[in-house]
Amino acid sequence: xxxxxxxxxxxxxxxxxxxxxxxxxxxxxxxxxxxxxxxxxxxxxxxxxxxxxxxxxxxxxxxxxxxxxxxxxxxxxxxxxxxxxxxxxxxxxxxxxxxxxxxxxxxxxxxxxxxxxxxxxxxxxxxxxxxxxxxxxxxxxxxxxxxxxxxxxxxxxxxxxxxxxxxxxxxxxxxxxxxxxxxxxxxxxxxxxxxxxxxxxxxxxxxxxxxxxxxxxxxxxxxxxxxxxxxxxxxxxxxxxxxxxxxxxxxxxxxxxxxxxxxxxxxxxxxxxxxxxxxxxxxxxxxxxxxxxxx
Amino acid sequence: xxxxxxxxxxxxxxxxxxxxxxxxxxxxxxxxxxxxxxxxxxxxxxxxxxxxxxxxxxxxxxxxxxxxxxxxxxxxxxxxxxxxxxxxxxxxxxxxxxxxxxxxxxxxxxxxxxxxxxxxxxxxxxxxxxxxxxxxxxxx
Numbered sequence: 238x239x240x241x242x243x244x245x246x247x248x249x250x251x252x253x254x255x256x257x258x259x260x261x262x263x264x265x266x267x268x269x270x271x272x273x274x275x276x277x278x279x280x281x282x283x284x285x286x287x288x289x290x291x292x293x294x295x296x297x298x299x300x301x302x303x304x305x306x307x308x309x310x311x312x313x314x315x316x317x318x319x320x321x322x323x324x325x326x327x328x329x330x331x332x333x334x335x336x337x338x339x340x341x342x343x344x345x346x347x348x349x350x351x352x353x354x355x356x357x358x359x360x361x362x363x364x365x366x367x368x369x370x371x372x373x374x375x376x377x378x379x380x381x382x383x384x385x386x387x388x389x390x391x392x393x394x395x396x397x398x399x400x401x402x403x404x405x406x407x408x409x410x411x412x413x414x415x416x417x418x419x420x421x422x423x424x425x426x427x428x429x430x431x432x433x434x435x436x437x438x439x440x441x442x443x444x445x446x447x448x449x450x451x452x453x454x455x456x457x458x459x460x461x462x463x464x465x466x467x468x469x470x471x472x473x474x475x476x477x478x479x480x481x482x483x484x485x486x487x488x489x490x491x492x493x494x495x496x497x498x499x500x501x502x503x504x505x506x507x508x509x510x511x512x513x514x515x516x517x518x519x520x521x522x523x524x525x526x527x528x529x530x531x532x
Numbered sequence: 533x534x535x536x537x538x539x540x541x542x543x544x545x546x547x548x549x550x551x552x553x554x555x556x557x558x559x560x561x562x563x564x565x566x567x568x569x570x571x572x573x574x575x576x577x578x579x580x581x582x583x584x585x586x587x588x589x590x591x592x593x594x595x596x597x598x599x600x601x602x603x604x605x606x607x608x609x610x611x612x613x614x615x616x617x618x619x620x621x622x623x624x625x626x627x628x629x630x631x632x633x634x635x636x637x638x639x640x641x642x643x644x645x646x647x648x649x650x651x652x653x654x655x656x657x658x659x660x661x662x663x664x665x666x667x668x669x670x671x672x
Contacts, residue, residue, distance in 0.1 A: 368563065368570050487568040490568065
């Protein structure tokens with residue numbers, strides 16, 4: 238069974254616009270399915286379609302915790318994680334399913350056509366280690382499935398057991414941004430793969446929830462906080478950590494943007510509470526080479 | 533939160549992690565140097581863009597000024613050419629005027645020299661003489 242998990246915040250109109258395409262794609266896959274819409278404390282969302290249930294969170298918790306709540310309620314063997322502003326083509330779910338079962342595969346990401354993407358496809362991501370930080374760039378278009386750094390949070394399919402085994406999204410990144418990079422990095426660390434499947438297609442209206450409810454300054458501050466936190470939480474290689482801390486010192490010394498300095502401060506505070514992840518699996522250098530030929 | 537506080541916190545974290553230990557301090561310094569370069573490049577970019585825009589505008593203004601100067605040179609040349617044409621026309625006019633005066637003087641002399649024959653002829657000659665005198669006055 239496939240469980241589509243759709244986090245939403247005041248997204249009744251977006252769901253009305255987009256969810257029917259998800260239902261059609263699920264139905265077309267020929268597999269049993271359910272849809273778990275998770276209302277992230279915004280209210281106004283009802284189970285208006287057959288096969289769709291709604292989990293109501295009492296308060297706004299952000300993207301990661303909301304998806305985790307949906308995954309906890311889901312009954313399927315596979316999770317189809319979707320933003321409420323994503324539309325699927327009829328064959329999208331079937332095309333993603335065709336890559337499973339594969340014991341080494343954590344997640345399959347369709348092409349995500351988006352106005353946010355410079356290449357037109359938001360899904361293919363490469364990482365480059367540069368000047369003490371992991372820099373993420375979009376991969377150029379491709380015809381065949383290929384590795385990608387992380388399952389972009391707006392649309393991917395993964396086995397529910399692996400999602401839970403990895404611990405789902407780390408709520409340290411709440412309310413949003415970098416939780417998907419973190420999840421993908423942890424999957425690669427375990428020796429699992431994340432694949433971008435250009436043969437499956439989706440369309441993304443473009444971070445509608447973020448842009449409607451958060452200012453640019455808030456997004457910059459939170460995004461930078463989480464970018465820093467990702468490095469502090471995940472890097473295990475002592476040399477890479479030292480480089481990364483050097484880079485953070487450079488931000489403290491020279492960064493002119495207030496939002497970034499506040500984000501750095503927030504990240505240091507969060508790190509002092511959350512700490513580093515335990516060492517396990519592939520080294521950072523092996524991992525980076527394996528997922529995108531980094532470094 | 534001051535930048536100094538923030539730097540202290542980063543350095544304390546680096547110290548706690550051993551990033552400033554002798555075997556890792558080179559990595560720390562590399563991260564600091566390379567990232568600082570990127571941040572400073574990014575800070576410089578708007579200044580460079582403004583300088584480039586200013587240079588483009590300045591070049592454009594110079595081109596406009598050069599165009600105007602060229603136009604002035606062309607107009608001056610045109611005025612000089614027109615002046616020369618005017619001089620030539622004035623000279624030609626003067627020559628023609630002198631010729632007309634000579635002709636009229638000759639006419640008056642011829643008419644004065646004519647014997648009086650009949651009163652009809654005489655009055656015709658008088659009218660011609662008056663006309664000649666009037667024309668001479670008219671053309672100076």
